[in-house]
Amino acid sequence: MHALIDINNFYASCERVFNPVLRNQPVVVLSNNDGCIIARSSEAKALGIKMGAAYFEHEKFLKENNVAVYSSNYPLYADMSDRMVKILNEITDDITIYSIDEVFADLSSHHPSDLEDIAHEIKDKLLKYIGLPVSVGVAPTKTLAKVANYYAKRYKKFSNVLVFKDDETIKEALLLIDVGEVWGIGRQFKKFLKGNGIKSALDLRDANETFIRKHMTVTGLRTVKELKGYSCISVDSIREDRKNITHSRTFKTAITNITELKKATATFTVRVSEKLRFQKSAANIIGVFIETSRFNNKKYKYKNSKVINLPVPSDNTFELIKYAVKALETIYVNGFQYKKAGVMLFGLQDSANMQYSIFDTYDRPKYKNALTVLDKINIKMGRDTVRYAIQGHNTKISIQERLSPRYTTSWNQIIDVKT
DNA sequence: TCTGGGGTCCTAGGACCC
DNA sequence: TCTGGGGTCCTAGGACCC
Numbered sequence: 001m002h003a004l005i006d007i008n009n010f011y012a013s014c015e016r017v018f019n020p021v022l023r024n025q026p027v028v029v030l031s032n033n034d035g036c037i038i039a040r041s042s043e044a045k046a047l048g049i050k051m052g053a054a055y056f057e058h059e060k061f062l063k064e065n066n067v068a069v070y071s072s073n074y075p076l077y078a079d080m081s082d083r084m085v086k087i088l089n090e091i092t093d094d095i096t097i098y099s100i101d102e103v104f105a106d107l108s109s110h111h112p113s114d115l116e117d118i119a120h121e122i123k124d125k126l127l128k129y130i131g132l133p134v135s136v137g138v139a140p141t142k143t144l145a146k147v148a149n150y151y152a153k154r155y156k157k158f159s160n161v162l163v164f165k166d167d168e169t170i171k172e173a174l175l176l177i178d179v180g181e182v183w184g185i186g187r188q189f190k191k192f193l194k195g196n197g198i199k200s201a202l203d204l205r206d207a208n209e210t211f212i213r214k215h216m217t218v219t220g221l222r223t224v225k226e227l228k229g230y231s232c233i234s235v236d237s238i239r240e241d242r243k244n245i246t247h248s249r250t251f252k253t254a255i256t257n258i259t260e261l262k263k264a265t266a267t268f269t270v271r272v273s274e275k276l277r278f279q280k281s282a283a284n285i286i287g288v289f290i291e292t293s294r295f296n297n298k299k300y301k302y303k304n305s306k307v308i309n310l311p312v313p314s315d316n317t318f319e320l321i322k323y324a325v326k327a328l329e330t331i332y333v334n335g336f337q338y339k340k341a342g343v344m345l346f347g348l349q350d351s352a353n354m355q356y357s358i359f360d361t362y363d364r365p366k367y368k369n370a371l372t373v374l375d376k377i378n379i380k381m382g383r384d385t386v387r388y389a390i391q392g393h394n395t396k397i398s399i400q401e402r403l404s405p406r407y408t409t410s411w412n413q414i415i416d417v418k419t
Numbered sequence: 420t421c422t423g424g425g426g427t428c429c430t431a432g433g434a435c436c437c
Numbered sequence: 438t439c440t441g442g443g444g445t446c447c448t449a450g451g452a453c454c455c
Contacts, residue, residue, distance in 0.1 A: 031423035038423070056421040072423085099455045186453050217429055219453075236427085238455090246425055253420095295422065342424090398423095 001115060001138055002231070003105040004145040005088065005122055008133045008153060008160070010101035011039035014080050015070050017131040018407045026067040030055055033252050033398045034071055071400035079408045083130045091122055097237045104142055104235060112165075119161045139164040142233050143226035146183040147173055147201065167229075174202035174227065184223040184233075189216060201227060241279045241348070247271040248342020252399045254293070255338045261290065262325055263392040268343035269324040270388060273317040276345060277375060282313035282354050284347030286320055288327040293339040304331040312357045313349055316367050317374075320345075321388060 007013060011029040016022045026043035030036065037053045047065055049058065055069075062069055081100045088095050094106040105122075107115055119136040126134050137148030144164060151173060152162040164170050180190035182201050192215065198204050204212075205227035213221045222232050247268045255261050265288055276283060291303035306327040314320060324343055356364070377386050384391070 033421090033423070035422050052423085054422040059421095102455075184453065188452065217452085219429065235454095238426085242426075244426070248424065250423065293422080340423095 001107045001110075001112070001140060002142050002145045003092075003107050003115075003119060003122070003136055003138045004098075004142065004149045005084075005103045005105065005126075006135050006137075006149050006153070007084065007101040007126075008135055009039060009041050009045075010132075011070075011072060011077055012041040012044070013132050014073070014077050015068070015404055016041070017080070018076075019404070022068050026065065027070070028062065028067055029070045029072050030402065031072060032400070033250055034401055035250065038072065069402050071403040073404050073406065075406045075409045076404065080130060080132065084126060084132065084134075087125055087129055088122065091125065092118065096235055097239055098235055099238060104145070107138065115163050116161070119163060123160055133160070135160040137162050137164075139170070140229045141226040141231040142235070143183050143223055144170060144229070147177060147181075150177065150181060170229075171202065174205055175200055177201045179204050182223060182227070184219065189220065192216075241281060242275075243348060245272045245275050245283075245345045245348070246342055247275070248289070248340060248344075249397045250340045251338070251397060255341075256336070258328070258332050258334075261328060261332065261338060261341060262390060263394070264341050264397055265324050265328050265343060266321050266388055266390040267384075267397065268341065269321045270317055270384070270391065272343050272345050273315060273320050274375065274378075276315050276348070277351070277371065279348075280351050281348040282315040282351040283310065283320070283345035284313045284349065285309055285345070286323050286327065287344040287346065288324050288331070288341070289344070290328070290331060290338050290341045292336050296337075300337065302333060302336045304333075306331045307344075307346070312360050312362070313347070313351075313354050315351050315371075316362070316364070317371060317388070318367060319362065321390060325390070 012027040015027055015029065024043075026047060027041040028037045028044050028049060029039035031038045034055055037049060037051065037055060037058065040049050040051070044067055047067070049062075049067075077100060085095070085097055085103065088103055088105065092105050092107065092110070094109070096104045096106075098104050107118065110118060115138050119138055122136055123134055126132050135149050135153040137145045137150070137152050139145040139148045148162040148164050152158045152160050164173070177200060179185055179193050179198055179201055180187075182204060185193065185204070193199075193204065196211075198207050204224060207224060209221060209224060212224050216223075225232050249264070249268070251264070255264065269286075285307055287305055287307035289303065289305035292301050294301075308323050308327050310319075310323065374386055378384065
């Protein structure tokens with residue numbers, strides 16, 4: 001049996017833990033640049049505020065309804081997530097950290113008659129120890145555990161815990177849930193399935209497997225199998241090493257010249273390199289992208305990206321910045337209002353076993369020592385204490401005007417935030 | 420004026436190999 | 438008139454997740 005433990009309205013709940021005044025007040029949390037609403041307390045949801053809504057369009061409404069508004073405070077959320085994981089590890093082994101606010105636990109080693117008690121223990125301890133409200137769904141597969149969690153969270157009578165014990169309960173639950181709510185069914189497939197008469201999760205479970213395989217690939221077929229009770233989806237923990245690393249930002253004010261764009265690109269490269277060294281990997285490929293606002297008229301729209309294969313896999317910020325700037329220069333076109341840019345690393349491999357080139361002109365051991373020192377200083381003294389000249393001095397790219405304090409961490413933990 | 424960020428997996432099709 | 442068979446690797450694009 002699998003359990004899905006999911007913190008209710010995670011970001012909003014985190015803000016509440018340290019600010020009890022908010023307990024009975026609607027709360028929303030904004031995306032980077034205070035752009036969109038990305039988390040809502042249940043009271044905020046009840047007011048009809050939609051996920052992903054633009055903040056500037058709702059600012060007045062939020063004020064009128066006494067909604068507390070926060071910029072996203074990732075160091076705080078990441079730390080609360082860590083605490084949740086620690087508590088869960090004490091209750092049960094074999095957990096997989098699926099996202100910042102969701103954990104799967106394999107409860108196969110527990111006796112079936114104990115599952116309900118364990119689920120309640122998880123819920124009670126997380127609330128008591130770290131003040132976070134969670135929902136727990138337990139079922140024979142992860143996909144069904146998601147369904148159980150869906151009901152646990154939404155219907156008061158379950159008090160946030162639901163264990164699927166028999167096939168009849170599962171059948172009823174699947175009948176009453178829209179196919180689009182099933183884990184793995186997104187907007188496109190929902191539309192496709194409904195167009196073919198598959199409306200509920202039960203319809204999907206009982207759909208023709210050849211048909212599903214043909215139109216939804218093996219991924220869709222796995223979902224069907226999981227709904228039938230055959231466990232066949234495995235998930236990697238987000239604590240595993242990443243296969244790609246990206247850092248990108250939307251600019252509050254558009255950038256219109258390459259000098260400023262170079263500064264931003266360099267800073268993004270610094271960020272991805274830090275993450276790269278943190279997981280002890282090296283990259284084979286670096287990519288840069290730039291784009292104008294996606295809300296612009298077609299006429300004023302431009303987006304482009306360039307990837308460069310590195311001669312030797314690298315985790316060296318000095319070197320990576322050079323390639324990033326080179327890539328930027330090949331795609332930059334004068335005359336556009338750039339609203340977003342980013343740097344990506346691909347082809348990551350273990351930096352301990354790197355294959356060097358005999359034509360390599362870089363003194364890698366020397367750089368390695370320098371970077372180790374730089375990382376140490378910046379971890380100890382704060383991000384960008386020592387920076388690269390090309391970054392310039394205004395490295396504050398995004399704006400967060402409504403940030404709560406980092407109640408539980410110092411800035412030196414920023415570097416390993418994964419969301 | 421203003422609209423987030425970071426990931427994964429799968430497939431089809433092309434290039435190339437013998 | 439007729440034109441093999443089997444494989445790998447890479448990439449772009451599309452779907453999904455939080």
